[in-house]
Amino acid sequence: xxxxxxxxxxxxxxxxxxxxRAEGYHVQxxxxxxxxxxLALDAWRDLQRASAPTVLVLDVMLPGMNGMQICESLRARxxxxxxxxxxxxxxxxxxxxxxxxxxxxxxxxxxxxEELLARxxxxxxxxxxxxxxxxxxxQVGDLQLDRERMRASRAGVxxxxxxxxxxxxxxxxxxPGRLFSRxxxxxxxxxxxxxxxxxxxxxxxxxxxSKIDENQSVTLIQTVRGLxxxxxxxxxxxAIDKSTGAAG
Numbered sequence: 001x002x003x004x005x006x007x008x009x010x011x012x013x014x015x016x017x018x019x020x021r022a023e024g025y026h027v028q029x030x031x032x033x034x035x036x037x038x039l040a041l042d043a044w045r046d047l048q049r050a051s052a053p054t055v056l057v058l059d060v061m062l063p064g065m066n067g068m069q070i071c072e073s074l075r076a077r078x079x080x081x082x083x084x085x086x087x088x089x090x091x092x093x094x095x096x097x098x099x100x101x102x103x104x105x106x107x108x109x110x111x112x113x114e115e116l117l118a119r120x121x122x123x124x125x126x127x128x129x130x131x132x133x134x135x136x137x138x139q140v141g142d143l144q145l146d147r148e149r150m151r152a153s154r155a156g157v158x159x160x161x162x163x164x165x166x167x168x169x170x171x172x173x174x175x176p177g178r179l180f181s182r183x184x185x186x187x188x189x190x191x192x193x194x195x196x197x198x199x200x201x202x203x204x205x206x207x208x209x210s211k212i213d214e215n216q217s218v219t220l221i222q223t224v225r226g227l228x229x230x231x232x233x234x235x236x237x238x239a240i241d242k243s244t245g246a247a248g
Contacts, residue, residue, distance in 0.1 A: 003026070004040050004056045004057065005027055005028065006040075006058045008059060016057070024175060024178055032064050033062040037074070040074055044074075044079045044081055058071060058083055058084065058086065059085075059086045059087075068097065071103050072101045075101065085105070087109065105123060138170065140234075142155045154212055168204055171185065177232055180228050180230060182202070182229075205223075205229055209221045218234045
């Protein structure tokens with residue numbers, strides 16, 4: 001996922017850029033409204049050419065053109081990028097004004113980084129991002145997930161998965177090899193209403209693993225003890241042969 005970050009506070013901008021890039025996101029940053037508007041327009045054109053889903057993170061208080069004006073200008077031009085507004089005030093009047101200008105969500109400063117991530121992921125699932133910039137089919141090895149029909153299969157055999165299991169599988173398959181902490185999975189799939197001390201993530205990982213990896217020669221769902229889970233892209237057998245020096 002691409003993030004266009006428009007934030008003039010250098011400390012906040014630096015923190016968010018480092019954190020989002022550590023999560024694997026591509027981040028473009030602007031410190032003022034004019035540059036932010038230009039980056040957002042470029043991102044919208046890229047998205048229409050089948051680039052990755054993009055979310056605009058937009059501070060309200062900016063030098064020159066403020067966040068409200070940027071939002072209004074983008075919507076007037078037909079730009080449908082999801083917009084998350086950041087504000088230090090967060091009054092009801094300000095939130096209502098921003099939403100009426102076309103913002104999709106609001107986050108008041110100070111905020112928890114995990115909440116920001118969860119909100120970004122929710123916005124990335126909005127229809128304008130689902131229809132543009134991503135393939136409806138995810139594939140890792142012989143495991144496939146049809147995002148439009150929400151149907152998964154392995155080696156051509158359809159898997160009987162619940163809605164929550166499908167959401168968990170989509171999260172893992174969208175970033176093969178990426179390590180997801182239990183907290184990150186909980187926030188992304190269940191939301192912040194779930195008790196952070198619950199073991200629901202471990203329970204669902206076991207259920208998903210039993211349906212995907214049971215009786216399979218290659219195990220896709222990996223546990224990294226103490227850190228979390230990832231769905232690993234299988235290594236081709238010829239690559240293993242070369243690395244061990246065996247004859248192919």
